[in-house]
Amino acid sequence: MSLLVILRIVGLLLMVFSLTMVPPMVIARIFHDGNWHAFGAGMAISIVTGALLYWPNRRAKRELRTRDGFIITVLFWSVLGLFGTIPFMVSDAPSMSFTDAAFESFSGLTTTGATVLSGIDHLPASIRFYRQQLQWLGGMGIVVLAVAILPTLGIGGMQLYRTEIPGPLKDSKLTPRITETAKALWYIYVILTVVCALAYWGAGMNWFDAIGHSFATVAVGGFSTYDASIAHFNSATIEMICVFFMVVSSVSFGLHFAVWRERRLLQYIRDPEFRFFVTFLGLLIAITIITLFATGTYHDATGIRHGLFEAVSVATTSGFSVADFTLWPGVLPTMLFMAAFVGACSGSAGGGMKVIRILLILKQGIREIHRLIHPNAVFAVKVGKMRISEGVAEAVWGFFSVYMMLFVVMLLALLATGLDQVTAWSAIGSALNNLGPGLGDVSTDYGDIPSAAKWILVLAMMLGRLEIFTILVLFTPAFWRR
Amino acid sequence: MSLLVILRIVGLLLMVFSLTMVPPMVIARIFHDGNWHAFGAGMAISIVTGALLYWPNRRAKRELRTRDGFIITVLFWSVLGLFGTIPFMVSDAPSMSFTDAAFESFSGLTTTGATVLSGIDHLPASIRFYRQQLQWLGGMGIVVLAVAILPTLGIGGMQLYRTEIPGPLKDSKLTPRITETAKALWYIYVILTVVCALAYWGAGMNWFDAIGHSFATVAVGGFSTYDASIAHFNSATIEMICVFFMVVSSVSFGLHFAVWRERRLLQYIRDPEFRFFVTFLGLLIAITIITLFATGTYHDATGIRHGLFEAVSVATTSGFSVADFTLWPGVLPTMLFMAAFVGACSGSAGGGMKVIRILLILKQGIREIHRLIHPNAVFAVKVGKMRISEGVAEAVWGFFSVYMMLFVVMLLALLATGLDQVTAWSAIGSALNNLGPGLGDVSTDYGDIPSAAKWILVLAMMLGRLEIFTILVLFTPAFWRR
Ligand SMILES: [K+]
Ligand SMILES: [K+]
Numbered sequence: 001m002s003l004l005v006i007l008r009i010v011g012l013l014l015m016v017f018s019l020t021m022v023p024p025m026v027i028a029r030i031f032h033d034g035n036w037h038a039f040g041a042g043m044a045i046s047i048v049t050g051a052l053l054y055w056p057n058r059r060a061k062r063e064l065r066t067r068d069g070f071i072i073t074v075l076f077w078s079v080l081g082l083f084g085t086i087p088f089m090v091s092d093a094p095s096m097s098f099t100d101a102a103f104e105s106f107s108g109l110t111t112t113g114a115t116v117l118s119g120i121d122h123l124p125a126s127i128r129f130y131r132q133q134l135q136w137l138g139g140m141g142i143v144v145l146a147v148a149i150l151p152t153l154g155i156g157g158m159q160l161y162r163t164e165i166p167g168p169l170k171d172s173k174l175t176p177r178i179t180e181t182a183k184a185l186w187y188i189y190v191i192l193t194v195v196c197a198l199a200y201w202g203a204g205m206n207w208f209d210a211i212g213h214s215f216a217t218v219a220v221g222g223f224s225t226y227d228a229s230i231a232h233f234n235s236a237t238i239e240m241i242c243v244f245f246m247v248v249s250s251v252s253f254g255l256h257f258a259v260w261r262e263r264r265l266l267q268y269i270r271d272p273e274f275r276f277f278v279t280f281l282g283l284l285i286a287i288t289i290i291t292l293f294a295t296g297t298y299h300d301a302t303g304i305r306h307g308l309f310e311a312v313s314v315a316t317t318s319g320f321s322v323a324d325f326t327l328w329p330g331v332l333p334t335m336l337f338m339a340a341f342v343g344a345c346s347g348s349a350g351g352g353m354k355v356i357r358i359l360l361i362l363k364q365g366i367r368e369i370h371r372l373i374h375p376n377a378v379f380a381v382k383v384g385k386m387r388i389s390e391g392v393a394e395a396v397w398g399f400f401s402v403y404m405m406l407f408v409v410m411l412l413a414l415l416a417t418g419l420d421q422v423t424a425w426s427a428i429g430s431a432l433n434n435l436g437p438g439l440g441d442v443s444t445d446y447g448d449i450p451s452a453a454k455w456i457l458v459l460a461m462m463l464g465r466l467e468i469f470t471i472l473v474l475f476t477p478a479f480w481r482r
Numbered sequence: 483m484s485l486l487v488i489l490r491i492v493g494l495l496l497m498v499f500s501l502t503m504v505p506p507m508v509i510a511r512i513f514h515d516g517n518w519h520a521f522g523a524g525m526a527i528s529i530v531t532g533a534l535l536y537w538p539n540r541r542a543k544r545e546l547r548t549r550d551g552f553i554i555t556v557l558f559w560s561v562l563g564l565f566g567t568i569p570f571m572v573s574d575a576p577s578m579s580f581t582d583a584a585f586e587s588f589s590g591l592t593t594t595g596a597t598v599l600s601g602i603d604h605l606p607a608s609i610r611f612y613r614q615q616l617q618w619l620g621g622m623g624i625v626v627l628a629v630a631i632l633p634t635l636g637i638g639g640m641q642l643y644r645t646e647i648p649g650p651l652k653d654s655k656l657t658p659r660i661t662e663t664a665k666a667l668w669y670i671y672v673i674l675t676v677v678c679a680l681a682y683w684g685a686g687m688n689w690f691d692a693i694g695h696s697f698a699t700v701a702v703g704g705f706s707t708y709d710a711s712i713a714h715f716n717s718a719t720i721e722m723i724c725v726f727f728m729v730v731s732s733v734s735f736g737l738h739f740a741v742w743r744e745r746r747l748l749q750y751i752r753d754p755e756f757r758f759f760v761t762f763l764g765l766l767i768a769i770t771i772i773t774l775f776a777t778g779t780y781h782d783a784t785g786i787r788h789g790l791f792e793a794v795s796v797a798t799t800s801g802f803s804v805a806d807f808t809l810w811p812g813v814l815p816t817m818l819f820m821a822a823f824v825g826a827c828s829g830s831a832g833g834g835m836k837v838i839r840i841l842l843i844l845k846q847g848i849r850e851i852h853r854l855i856h857p858n859a860v861f862a863v864k865v866g867k868m869r870i871s872e873g874v875a876e877a878v879w880g881f882f883s884v885y886m887m888l889f890v891v892m893l894l895a896l897l898a899t900g901l902d903q904v905t906a907w908s909a910i911g912s913a914l915n916n917l918g919p920g921l922g923d924v925s926t927d928y929g930d931i932p933s934a935a936k937w938i939l940v941l942a943m944m945l946g947r948l949e950i951f952t953i954l955v956l957f958t959p960a961f962w963r964r
Binding site: 066067070153154155330331334335338341361364365366367368369370371372373374375390391393394395397398399400401402404405408411412413415416418421422424425439469472473476478479 | 548549552635636637812813816817820823843846847848849850851852853854855856857872873875876877879880881882883884886887890893894895897898900903904907921951954955958960961
């Protein structure tokens, strides 16, 4: 039975996850922060639950089908998110409710990077490390999800990329393809992390901060071991390293893989999504910096440093900060926020609707205008050399429309919990786009909003991360019909 | 040449428009308000300009093609909007700048109903009447535009209705079909206006107010001869009459026509858009009233009266008011505002994206989910008995996406003029959806915002009214290529 196979996989997953409690335990030992037990508890509960799910079903093996892919994907993030709360709840400092622990855990794993915590600098080292590691693990999962799983499931037009990664591809067989692809992607992911950590370390971070921040950078996560985020280091070099790796990590790992396999950097320039992403980002940076100087917000090179950093951080949905862009004048806060709706490239750990979808919608919008002028002509939408099928086009439109409608519905739900308009729209936008920071009452942290609001945001993070349809599909009767 | 034919038509249009200055002149005489000259000037300038455009080209006759339809439609509203400013500028009271006069004139003709004026109660009677008449004339144009022209042009999926109204239909010939349809629609429009005016009069309005408010009601416009709008009358009967006619006027005039032709009220129930509209409206009214009582905003029947009225007024994009819904607690102001994005039924003078499009997007969204479950199956989207073609589906997705993107772009433009976030998003939403009232600084009137903001809003009103693509198409090089 399919259910037993799924239980076996979730059990296995939990047992593997329990191993991720080891590094924080080691950190707790090194720093003598007295928090060893929180991760011991997390490990024990995860491994026992995992074993209880795995052992009885260990012989339940069956080729997984597309439909199981939806369930496993959603369970993967839900179960890890839930078990990820244990160290937060067991730990003495910080003392967190289940709601807060869940918010922090899901925010980490979905690489959103919104936090309910303040005073992070003074938390036990192991907890500070654990948060960064949650993002790194989440990012690892998302890259595989985005490159290998979503295209196979056909979510929101991503079937476009179905044939990009080589490997045996049979529509109904998930496992072999995913295993092979995952290995290559993780290889790139780990190398990027190591190089980023070394760069941070070389620029003056200690090894703890360097590893922690490289985890959150490559995962496009945005968690920091300091309340002040990257601003803590007050170093132009560190900021430039961060900007570089935020951009690199927001590019499709499928594209990185292709470049690496063929040893040709030219592949980047040939990719329409990459070109659009870089152009869009460049434009955004230019507008930000010019506005900052034109409004007299900055008068020296700090304006360029901060403008560049914040524009890249928000537009890639990283969410690190060196300055409070939410206090910038006029159009800037909203403009950067809207850029997060565009987000990173597909196939990265970044959030938002993904650059390729916005590119397709623009192209399709122009096509619709041409159709009005020549009602009987046939226009093909092309991206690079690829012709976009009607199926992909409709899936992309559908994704966009449902994304917007969900945004409105969850915005109304948040307002019903009593948040003001600016706080509510920015919080839900930030969660849905897996960005992190918000405006208004949540511009520093999410600690003071009602519990109901926190749970709505957790749901939004999950919906955004799993590209909405992966979750919505589970709520249709047709899905459960045999 | 096509250009000469277009000049001839615009000239003719202006000469006809000059006649509409007669009723305000009569009102000026009756009330001795000393404002006769403002409309005399408007008439003279319109008729002379019209004649100068018409006379040299009077022999330029040619069958108009689809492409000309776009130009004439946009010119129609732009030219009338511009010449409609004359009485506002010539009149001594109010004393208005060109920007303010244009805002008021375009707001009237597009049936948006946003105003820069305050102290309307004390303005000359002729000006008060003229504003109401602008809405009525605009509504008349829009009904024909929505039922006969947009479907022929194929704007945003409205080709769906291309064959609903009988008459000779050849894709490239506009005139015969439009003339025939227009007559029938105006007949219904005039009857509705007369019945509405009589009802208002019977309920206690004087004839001046009754006619003025019936003009703005049937046009889904929302202008009033009082600052306090319908609240001025403090009459439950008048409010219920207004609610009834707001709903009736927000239903497709194509559907009214079908019911009238076949003498069968059952046609209403059979129409999927009508059913969805009524259900949606009912739900919205229920949520509004329940929330008003649950939050203790009202404790007696006033809660039901005000809840019902404001929900209907905002959701149909009428914009009349009996209470300041923008001060209502929590989710209500934003929820009602979001309902205005859905708007009225297609083929009415109401604004928003139109009920049928939202219905189609929901159906198409569900189809996309089913496609994920059964990737190889073919699903047809149906509305009633009509099967939605891929072309219509894509046009609707396209309309929604471009609408949202334009909303964001114009929101950013408004923020750049210095408005705060709540004012900006509600103002642009209100203008684009042809609703009228806003939140924040524009919750009473639009007088105090910067001129640049007013012009952005005028553009938004035009874009919303002409369903975006009619205008966008003019900005593509392909349109002007032979
Ligand atoms: K993030
Ligand atoms: K209106």
